[in-house]
Amino acid sequence: MQAKIQFIKGLDEKVLPDVRLTRSRDGSTGTATFRFKNPNILDKSTAKEGEITGMYLIDEEGILETRDVSAHFSNGKPETIESIYIMKTPKAWDRFMRFMERYGNTNGLVFTKAS
Structure with missing residues (x-):
């Protein structure tokens, strides 16, 4: 099975996100922020497929x-x-990072550490 992202179960999102990761200093917690532009x-x-x-x-x-x-809107239309x-x-x-490694491999994404 390939790693995938869905907002409506059964409907794969094809647009690749920009993902930003933050982690607490002690490594005990973390946050991943996904941004999909024009998903x-x-x-x-796809609106008839159901609600997010x-x-x-x-x-x-x-x-x-x-x-x-x-959703973020621009000129009254959802954009992001x-x-x-x-x-x-x-x-x-660790579980999230395993998912991201699989998702990245499937979609040709690379991980870059912030400087």
């Missing part, structure tokens, strides 16, 4: 999910979807 979930053709119920990160280990999803995934334990951080 296919906002297309009129969260962001689902799916791979062979299972599903990571967050309900923290918001932003979602925040919070990791509350080092184990959750």
